[in-house]
Amino acid sequence: MTVRVLLITPILVYSLAGCVTNHQRYGWGSYDPSLYAYYKDPTKEAALAESLAAIISTADSNHAPVPPGIYAEYGYLQLQEGKNLAAVELFKQEESHWPESKVFMDRMIKVASAQTATSTTK
Amino acid sequence: MNPVSKLFLLGSVLMLTACVGAPKKYDYAQFRTEAPRSILVVPVINKSVDVNAPDYFLATIATPLAERGYYVFPVNMVKSVLSDDGLSDANLVHSGDPRRLGELFGADAVMYISIERWDAKYVVLSTTVTVELNYTIKSAHTGEVLWSNHQQVVYQPQANSGGLAGLLANAIVAAIAKAAPNYMPLAHQANNGAINFKGTGLPAGPYDGLFGKDMSDY
Numbered sequence: 001m002t003v004r005v006l007l008i009t010p011i012l013v014y015s016l017a018g019c020v021t022n023h024q025r026y027g028w029g030s031y032d033p034s035l036y037a038y039y040k041d042p043t044k045e046a047a048l049a050e051s052l053a054a055i056i057s058t059a060d061s062n063h064a065p066v067p068p069g070i071y072a073e074y075g076y077l078q079l080q081e082g083k084n085l086a087a088v089e090l091f092k093q094e095e096s097h098w099p100e101s102k103v104f105m106d107r108m109i110k111v112a113s114a115q116t117a118t119s120t121t122k
Numbered sequence: 123m124n125p126v127s128k129l130f131l132l133g134s135v136l137m138l139t140a141c142v143g144a145p146k147k148y149d150y151a152q153f154r155t156e157a158p159r160s161i162l163v164v165p166v167i168n169k170s171v172d173v174n175a176p177d178y179f180l181a182t183i184a185t186p187l188a189e190r191g192y193y194v195f196p197v198n199m200v201k202s203v204l205s206d207d208g209l210s211d212a213n214l215v216h217s218g219d220p221r222r223l224g225e226l227f228g229a230d231a232v233m234y235i236s237i238e239r240w241d242a243k244y245v246v247l248s249t250t251v252t253v254e255l256n257y258t259i260k261s262a263h264t265g266e267v268l269w270s271n272h273q274q275v276v277y278q279p280q281a282n283s284g285g286l287a288g289l290l291a292n293a294i295v296a297a298i299a300k301a302a303p304n305y306m307p308l309a310h311q312a313n314n315g316a317i318n319f320k321g322t323g324l325p326a327g328p329y330d331g332l333f334g335k336d337m338s339d340y
Contacts, residue, residue, distance in 0.1 A: 025188070025189050025191070025329070025330075026188060028185055031184075031185065032182060032185055033181075035180070035181035035197075036178060036181040036182075036306065038198075039174070039177035039178055039181060040174070040178070067184075067185075067188050068188050068192075068193045068194050068195075068196075069184060069188070069194055069195060069196035069199070070196075072195075072196040072199055073198055073199050076196065076198070076202065076203075080202075098193050100193035100228070100229075100230075101160075101195070101228070102228060103226075103227060103228020104226075104229075107226075108203075
């Protein structure tokens with residue numbers, strides 16, 4: 001037993017000191033496991049959407065930054081649900097938080113707005 | 123020196139060399155010239171027999187890249203949009219021009235990943251789970267390779283008891299690992315090994331305080 005503890009302790013210490021870089025920059029919530037669960041079972045899209053919404057609401061209340069891509073991912077799921085106005089709002093959020101996303105988001109806002117225009121004229 | 127101390131020392135030395143950084147530093151000249159702010163992860167090439175591997179892997183890659191300080195395009199959305207544009211075939215996307223992708227998404231850099239191995243092999247009372255990946259980042263402005271890395275992570279679950287009971291326990295552990303191998307911790311470890319090691323990983327991105335200031339390490 002002593003041997004095992006001796007062996008594990010230095011490894012833990014070195015891992016902490018040398019490998020693990022820093023605390024998390026963003027509040028990821030359950031992003032990784034939710035996306036994994038969704039890929040494993042695509043019927044779990046609602047659960048993925050919920051977890052993305054939770055990342056956004058927790059971050060807004062905790063002042064922990066929303067990670068890059070989260071507003072857009074959530075917006076895209078809204079778009080697939082036909083909630084185009086909500087999608088456009090989220091794409092705009094992504095763009096205002098992350099200027100790097102401008103080209104992509106502008107394109108998606110155009111797509112979502114065009115679809116809205118078509119559906120209202122019908 | 124008794125065997126325990128020897129093992130202790132060996133373990134310490136191995137961990138130290140692993141964490142302080144690989145001896146050969148990657149050539150970051152082109153990377154530094156372009157200093158990309160954003161990374162577009164495109165569909166992953168799968169050379170394993172597990173058809174789900176690329177999707178499962180995709181759920182692990184955004185977090186470490188973003189935590190390194192880069193803007194990472196929404197991986198699931200990008201996958202769907204590319205698929206809508208008739209670009210769901212990873213091989214096709216990888217052989218295409220990164221500059222074209224750069225125009226479509228406004229990305230600075232494109233990350234190409236191929237899964238070389240993603241398997242669990244059972245050999246005499248033990249199962250070996252292996253994840254092997256190749257990572258390449260190309261400039262979306264010039265098309266040049268800015269960075270590449272290769273990772274292989276191997277996991278061999280072992281029961282902790284000796285003797286006949288230990289053999290039996292190992293056989294059970296191995297059978298479970300073969301029936302339902304858990305690749306995700308290995309994928310996370312591979313990503314960490316590729317991205318976060320000094321000298322071979324990715325220099326700090328624009329959302330990290332060390333952006334452009336870590337020249338001695340990268």
